Amino acid sequence: MDCASLNPMPEAAAFRRPPSQVMRLARMGSAHPTRLSFLRNLLRRVRRDGWTFDRPVWEIDETGVGRAVYRAAGPDRTYSLVAFAHDLPDEMRSDRVIATAWDATFTLFDGDPTAADLDRLQANVPLQEAGRVSPRELSLSRANRSVRLFAHVIDRLAQGRQPDPAEVDAVGYLMRTTAVYGSGKFGAADRADIxxxxxxxxxxxxxMLSVWLTRQFTVDIAEHLAATRGGATAVRLDPAIRQGLGVGNSTGLGMAPFLVRHPVLLNNWMMAREEALARVRAQQAAEPDAVAGFRTALVEARENAALWQSTYPIQIAKLDALRRDLSRLAEHVADWPAPELGHPWDALWRWGEAALSLEGQEALLALLLEPHGALVDGLADCMTADEETAFRLDGAMSVGTLSASLAIHYDWALATDFDRPENAARFWYVSEEKLEPRLGNRFEEEGAALEQPLCIARLARDLHAALAEWPEETPLAAFLLAHPEHRFMARRAQIVRRHPYAEVQDNLIAETMLPIDLMRCKLAFFGASRFDPRSDKWVRISLFQGLPYPSDMTPGGWT
Structure with a gap:
């Protein structure tokens, strides 16, 4: 079943942005989380379906070492986050993928773990890649403390005082995950199984469920250590301060190729978001409740932008632009919408396209969706993908048809001159040590012979040139039998004919390409906030900041 049949609204099509506008790296790298994000989708589901949460196991000693279980019970199944807390020497704390020890390690267990399960997991989960989990586990993750804030919070709570709000705002989380593995890694359940x-x-x-339950653990262990140290003097976190704490995440280049390797999934994510924006723009009037919701979201966005900090020069400039844009937007909507204005949301969007930076435009997109849940939330059901179906090649297609399709859908690629060094300066490869994606300099480093097929623009150019040497009526199957090296790109070209948002329309091996643009796009769909690059290949973000905790859903399940 496709997205249109799930959520019919044909009049929105006229308001949808074209892929040539949406799928450029500069815009993708300005993405903001929306109400269609995966973590918001999770929270809507657990509320709607009446999930309950508790903590049946808390075996953490006075030094903060031990294990705990957080249980999430839905209508049909139960899932349990099994957490292991460790005594990690400061000199061993590292966010790098090559780290071998962490402050805490986790797995999401399918069901209720027995004592034997916990013992098995305790022997393996703390080892992460060096251990082994089973198909009963759905994810494997680890986290490190934000040392300064973690210590500050414990000290203050132990003294019977609340932490300094400025310290909390400056960091935004007590722990940050450095990896959250799923989909069959290290023996865990395959995606197809669930x-x-x-x-x-x-x-x-x-x-997302694993990270959300991890957020609960980060607060629980901080309060536990404060109570151990302060005894009767210790207090728990003020609810408002607690609400402002998310789970941090530190992620590197390994995340960047995902969007390129999953074109149908990327299309469906983008299509759902673009359809949501188009639906809002297609509204003939702005209902008072929606206008009020938009204004509230704008106030919150300005507050978030004021707190959002970065030390990375590119992000500093983008944050400056965002703050200016949100101020300009607030001024513009002071007396908006005029009573006689038709399609007021579309008028506001078109004003934003003319008046705001890319950063501001994508922030405006998120703001427009926020008060329109009834109109757009169903689109979250359209964001998965059956990638096996899309994998099949149509060998009966003629060479001429595919060549013409390339000229239409890959015009941005065919115009690139790859003989210019700056247009072929990078190459993607997989590191032997950690089997993680890496990016090399073609003219300064060895390894280009092991290049991964992420240079889509160049592959499209090469395929188009090769097709030009064959008669147009030739079946594609005959061409590919003679040139199997083009199967990969031929498949992608056929996918794009049916999935218009499937390709990043930029040169991914250009000297000026910024991997963080790919990372930010993906992280925005997760629901990440406070995007804080530390380089063009490494970023820190926060998840679930400002949102409820599992204990807020089931207050009686906690001690």
Whole structure:
């Protein structure tokens, strides 16, 4: 079933932005989380379906070492986050993928773990890649403390005082995950094993549930250590301060190629978001409740932008632009909408396209969706993908048809001169040590012979040139039998004919390409906030900041 049949609204098509506008790296790298994000989708589901949460196991000693279990019970199944807390020497704390020890390690267990399960997991989960989990586990993750804030919070709570709000705002989390693995890694359940479960069918729902329960753990262990140190003097976190704490995440280049390797999934994510924006723009009037919701969201966005900090020069400039844009937007909507204005949301969007930076435009997109849940939330059901179906090649297609399709859908690629060094300066490869994606300099480093097929623009150019040497009526199957090296790109070219948002329309091996643009786009779909690059290949973000905790859903399940 496709997205249109799930959520019919044909009049929105006229308002949809074209891929040539949406799928450029500069715009993708300005993406903001929306109400269609995977973590917001998770929270809507657990509320709607009446999930309950508790903590049946808390075996953490006075030094903060031990294990705990957080249980999430839905209508049909139960999932349990099994957490292990460790005594990590400061000199061993590292966010790099090559780290071998962490402050805490986790797995999301399918069901209620027995004592034997916990013992098995305790022997393996703390080892992460060096251990082994089973198909009963859905994810494997680890986290490190934000040392300064973690210590500050414990000290203050132990003294019977609340932490300094400025310190909390400056960091935004007590711990940050450095990896959250799922989909069959290290023995965990394959995606196919859980994809048909309604609660996990949407993208990354197991991972989001794991991180959300981890957020609860980060607060629980801080309060536990404060109580151990301060005794009767210790207090718990003020609810408002607690609400402002998310789970941090530190992620590097390994995340960047995902969007390129999953073109149908990328299309569906983008299509859902673009359809949502088009639906809002297609509204003939702005209802008072929606206008009020938009104004509230704008106030919150300005507050978030004021707190959002970065030390990376590119991000500093983008944050400056965002703050200016949000101020300009607030001024513009002071007396908006005029009573006689038709399609007021579209008029506001078109004003934003003319008046705001890319950063401001994508922030405006998120703001426009926020008060329109009834109109757009159903589109979250359209964001998964059956990639096996799309994998099949149509060998009966003629060479001429595919060549013409390339000229239409890959015009941005065919115009690139790859003989210019700056247009072929990079190459993607997989590191032997950690089997993680890496980016090399073609003219300064060895390894280009092991290049991964992420240079889509160049592959499209090469395929188009090769097709030109064959008679147009030739079946594609005959061409590919003679030139199997083009199968990969031929398949992608056929996918794009049916999935218009499937390709990043930029040169991914250009000297000026910024991997963080790919990372920010993906992280925005997760629901990440406070995007803070530390380079063009490494970023820190926060998840679930400002949103409820599991204990807020089931207050009686906690001690």
């Amino acid at each position: 994809a048909e479960r309604p609660e996990l069918s949407a993208p990354f729902q197991a991972e």
